[in-house]
Amino acid sequence: MESIISLLEQASLATTAARRLSDEKKVSILNTLAVKLRDNVVAIVSENRKDLDKMPDTDPKKDRLLLSESRINDLSISVEEISSLADPSDHLQYESTLANGLSVKKITVPLGVVGIIYESRPNVTVDVAALCIRSGNVCVLRGGTDAFFTNSVLVSLIREVLSEFDVDENMVQLLPADRKFMPELLTATKYVDILIPRGSQQLIDYVREHASVPVIETGAGVCHTYVESTADLGKAADIVTNAKVSRPSVCNSLDTVIADKKIAADLLKLLAPKLLDYNVEIFADDFSYEILKDLQYPHLVQAVEEDFGREFLDFKCSVKTVDNPDEALKHIRTFSSKHSEAIISEDKDLCERFLREVDAAAVFANASTRFTDGGVFGLGAEIGISTQKLHARGPFALEKLVTEKWVVRGSGQIR
Numbered sequence: 001m002e003s004i005i006s007l008l009e010q011a012s013l014a015t016t017a018a019r020r021l022s023d024e025k026k027v028s029i030l031n032t033l034a035v036k037l038r039d040n041v042v043a044i045v046s047e048n049r050k051d052l053d054k055m056p057d058t059d060p061k062k063d064r065l066l067l068s069e070s071r072i073n074d075l076s077i078s079v080e081e082i083s084s085l086a087d088p089s090d091h092l093q094y095e096s097t098l099a100n101g102l103s104v105k106k107i108t109v110p111l112g113v114v115g116i117i118y119e120s121r122p123n124v125t126v127d128v129a130a131l132c133i134r135s136g137n138v139c140v141l142r143g144g145t146d147a148f149f150t151n152s153v154l155v156s157l158i159r160e161v162l163s164e165f166d167v168d169e170n171m172v173q174l175l176p177a178d179r180k181f182m183p184e185l186l187t188a189t190k191y192v193d194i195l196i197p198r199g200s201q202q203l204i205d206y207v208r209e210h211a212s213v214p215v216i217e218t219g220a221g222v223c224h225t226y227v228e229s230t231a232d233l234g235k236a237a238d239i240v241t242n243a244k245v246s247r248p249s250v251c252n253s254l255d256t257v258i259a260d261k262k263i264a265a266d267l268l269k270l271l272a273p274k275l276l277d278y279n280v281e282i283f284a285d286d287f288s289y290e291i292l293k294d295l296q297y298p299h300l301v302q303a304v305e306e307d308f309g310r311e312f313l314d315f316k317c318s319v320k321t322v323d324n325p326d327e328a329l330k331h332i333r334t335f336s337s338k339h340s341e342a343i344i345s346e347d348k349d350l351c352e353r354f355l356r357e358v359d360a361a362a363v364f365a366n367a368s369t370r371f372t373d374g375g376v377f378g379l380g381a382e383i384g385i386s387t388q389k390l391h392a393r394g395p396f397a398l399e400k401l402v403t404e405k406w407v408v409r410g411s412g413q414i415r
Contacts, residue, residue: 004181007140008191010170011113014138017168018110023087025165026134030083033130033161037076040157041069047149048122055146060314061120063249065147075126082130082380088402089136103409108402110136112193115185116383117142117207119199122150127381129158129172135401138171140192142185144199145177186211196396198384201311216391218384220311221251221339223369226328226354227267228345229260235366236344237270243342243368245278249313251385252340252362252372256308256318258328264321265291272297275317283307283318292319309335325350332358338387340369361387361394 021029037044048067055062067075094106114137118124125141132139143151155174162169175181186195186207194214197207201220208215225243227236243254259267268291275282276297283303284292292300301307307318308331322328332341342364343354351365362372362385374382374395382395392400 001176001181004175004184005188005191007173007175008113008185008188011138011140011173012191014168014170014173015110015112018133018136018138018171021133021136021167025167026087026136027083029133029161029165029167030079030130032164033126033158034076034079034083036157036161037072037079037126040153041072044072044150044153044157045069047153050149051122051147060249061146063247064120065122065150067122067150071123075123078375078381079126079130081375082134082398085134085380085398087134087136088399091402093404100413101411102413105407106404107407109405111401111403113138113140113191114401115140115142115188115192115195115213117182117185117195117197117199117203119144119203120146121198122147122154124198124383125151125154125174126158128383129155131381131383131398131401133171135398137401138173140173140175140185142175142182143177148177183210186213189213196383216386216396217388218386218396220337220387221253221369221372221385222255222309222311222335222337223252223340223342224256224258224332224336225254225342225344225369226258226322226325226332227260227263228325228328228343228347228350229262230346230350231260231263231267231344232346233263233267233270236267237274239342239344239366239368240271241274243370244275244280244317245315246368246370248315250370251311252369253313254317254369255310255312256320256335258320258322258331259288260328261287261321261323264288268292268319269295278315281316283316285318285320287321288319309337311337325353329354329357336360339385340364340372342367342369361385 089108089110091108096104116128128139158172159169192213196216197204198218225240272295281299283301285303289302303318338360340362341358341360345351355363374397379395379397382397384396386392386396
């Protein structure tokens with residue numbers, strides 16, 4: 001293949017079929033897809049194994065790539081949950097009758113052709129396709145070479161379901177993973193309405209810098225948890241451990257622990273054995289380094305400036321100690337990617353100050369940053385976590401896959 005323009009043109013033409021779908025038919029398509037996924041677990045796992053075998057076990061992205069039977073069942077449940085959500089399109093937002101008799105309405109409508117550029121995570125293939133079908137959008141999917149076999153089998157199953165309902169299969173289009181086609185996708189303003197990159201900061205930066213198609217960023221997550229001097233340290237140690245180790249390869253996992261110096265020693269005594277169970281490598285500032293050294297923590301590195309503001313995506317984290325909340329807030333302002341930030345404190349006024357002042361898509365008091373997720377927040381699956389402020393911020397889910405249209409009805413009026 002020398003060009004993907006014909007594929008993008010097919011996707012653009014499929015927007016007509018997408019707009020014609022009734023609410024009932026969209027629900028039926030998604031419920032059928034959920035069953036199709038469960039019925040094809042063996043085939044999906046087999047194709048996923050081909051991709052996994054290409055990736056070394058030491059690569060932290062391997063966990064993102066894995067589709068086990070339980071994860072496929074979770075995907076199926078997610079598709080059913082999406083089908084139960086209200087279609088965000090065709091909602092009346094404004095209505096007026098002008099003095100000249102014109103009827104003016106503003107309604108929500110699908111975005112059109114949604115292009116997703118992503119790495120390693122084949123669950124995105126199903127999530128995005130389901131969200132776009134439910135909202136009446138077309139999606140073009142550009143996954144990475146590392147998930148080629150998995151993405152191929154998933155898109156094949158999705159297109160089978162569309163065909164069974166006599167719907168244009170090009171509503172869901174899988175593009176070649178070859179990088180030579182990326183410039184065509186990024187500049188396809190005639191065929192693609194919006195691009196959403198989901199992956200590394202390097203990928204996001206590349207798309208933002210080279211695209212002429214409008215871009216919504218789902219940014220990298222540099223996430224902090226500030227343990228303040230009044231914190232319940234047992235609770236804090238559990239929250240920090242969960243935020244770091246439950247799934248370290250995802251964007252809402254913890255990267256930096258900020259600890260008040262008054263309680264740093266007591267906190268690290270509780271935290272160190274929990275992190276050691278997972279062989280977490282700690283990049284510690286001077287104050288915390290001495291504490292962890294005395295505790296004989298084996299995976300200890302003296303932090304340098306570059307270890308703060310770093311998204312580890314692995315069993316690694318940094319520790320920063322501070323004298324007071326102002327210093328903690330300053331550190332977050334300096335190094336945050338504005339994804340998810342948390343405070344652990346029993347001072348209610350300080351918690352409220354933190355929630356009010358910290359500029360991030362999601363802020364938490366006494367809870368793990370791992371909760372930043374469209375499904376967890378009750379939005380269904382998500383396309384990603386947006387860290388920008390226009391159109392969508394935080395979990396970018398079904399509700400944001402629409403734009404607006406003004407509909408004007410007249411009886412011969414002229415201006």
